[in-house]
Amino acid sequence: MSTAVSIMPGLTLAGIGQGFWRLLPLSMFVVVFGLAYGLAAVQTGLTPLQTVFMSFAVFAGTAQFAALELWGGQIPVIPLLVTTFAINARHLLMGASLYPWLKQVPATQRFGSMLVLSDANWAMTLNDCQRGKPNLGLLVGGGMALWVTWMGGTLLGMTFGNLIANPARFGLDMVMGCFMLSMVFGGRKSLRMVLAWCVAALTAWLAYRYLPENTHVVVGAIGGGLVGLFWMEKPAEPKAGRADK
Amino acid sequence: MMATDGLNGLLGAVTLLTRFGGVLVMSVVPINQRVESFINAMSGSVLIAILVPVAVEGDMAARMALLATAAVMLAVRRPMPAIAAGISVAAGWRYLM
Numbered sequence: 228m229s230t231a232v233s234i235m236p237g238l239t240l241a242g243i244g245q246g247f248w249r250l251l252p253l254s255m256f257v258v259v260f261g262l263a264y265g266l267a268a269v270q271t272g273l274t275p276l277q278t279v280f281m282s283f284a285v286f287a288g289t290a291q292f293a294a295l296e297l298w299g300g301q302i303p304v305i306p307l308l309v310t311t312f313a314i315n316a317r318h319l320l321m322g323a324s325l326y327p328w329l330k331q332v333p334a335t336q337r338f339g340s341m342l343v344l345s346d347a348n349w350a351m352t353l354n355d356c357q358r359g360k361p362n363l364g365l366l367v368g369g370g371m372a373l374w375v376t377w378m379g380g381t382l383l384g385m386t387f388g389n390l391i392a393n394p395a396r397f398g399l400d401m402v403m404g405c406f407m408l409s410m411v412f413g414g415r416k417s418l419r420m421v422l423a424w425c426v427a428a429l430t431a432w433l434a435y436r437y438l439p440e441n442t443h444v445v446v447g448a449i450g451g452g453l454v455g456l457f458w459m460e461k462p463a464e465p466k467a468g469r470a471d472k
Numbered sequence: 473m474m475a476t477d478g479l480n481g482l483l484g485a486v487t488l489l490t491r492f493g494g495v496l497v498m499s500v501v502p503i504n505q506r507v508e509s510f511i512n513a514m515s516g517s518v519l520i521a522i523l524v525p526v527a528v529e530g531d532m533a534a535r536m537a538l539l540a541t542a543a544v545m546l547a548v549r550r551p552m553p554a555i556a557a558g559i560s561v562a563a564g565w566r567y568l569m
Binding site for chain 1: 477479480481482483484486487488489490491492493494495497498499505506508509510511512513514515516517518519520521522523524525526528530533534537538541542545546549551552554555558559560561562563564566567
């Protein structure tokens with residue numbers, strides 16, 4: 228496989244800057260979503276410090292909203308940690324999917340870039356990698372753009388969020404869902420992928436109905452992944468397989 | 473106060489573990505064709521799995537928003553218009569219905 232993987236250049240300041248500006252337009256949506264989170268956090272009863280610190284330390288929208296759901300007078304610590312892990316388990320796969328390229332750079336750059344690993348910058352970076360143009364600056368700079376706008380949105384939501392009493396009325400509760408779906412459909416599409424998604428949807432739905440809360444994410448991911456495990460891309464002609472992507 | 477801020481730190485630590493974990497695991501377990509195929513199929517599947525409750529339990533506006541996002545994404549292949557379409561449909565649907 229390693230012969231088909233193109234060479235990943237090391238990090239440069241210019242590359243980080245380019246990545247930052249490339250993801251900034253999309254990050255404007257993150258401001259809106261961060262705003263929604265800031266508002267929800269205040270309504271849940273988190274202090275301003277707790278609200279900002281969660282965005283600072285966790286930097287994962289879906290998990291943060293889930294945490295707010297569970298946040299109460301008596302906070303269930305273990306379920307909260309397991310939920311966070313289950314929701315963010317996709318980071319494991321995201322990091323792993325970039326490994327063929329990340330292993331080429333020094334460990335500090337490899338793990339440093341993972342600090343700002345998020346859905347949007349990962350999806351774009353993997354896309355570039357698979358098209359033979361690996362670009363670590365896009366991951367880091369794009370991640371910084373997402374982090375800055377996420378923090379900015381959180382602060383805005385806390386400060387001015389009271390103006391939007393009902394984010395769902397403006398469709399703002401759908402920002403994350405629409406974002407994730409656009410990322411799915413922006414990826415490679417093949418009969419194999421469509422089958423994987425169908426299996427993922429079905430198994431996730433079954434887990435959502437019959438298994439403990441939040442297991443559906445891991446179950447669906449493994450269900451879809453198993454399709455890939457048993458129905459592999461043609462190994463005989465890697466060149467054709469690459470061009471196909 | 474102290475306890476809940478500590479909790480946010482823990483949530484951050486768990487999330488960081490997932491961010492580092494993928495790269496760490498892959499450096500121990502060698503990648504082969506099958507593992508790569510598994511991960512490729514898995515990456516889209518995770519997002520689909522997160523979306524299942526939104527599609528199943530969400531209101532009609534949520535479903536229409538996802539439908540609009542998918543349709544625009546397939547048509548123009550750009551995430552920004554697709555997301556904008558989804559949000560507009562959700563807001564419009566809730567306003568009209």
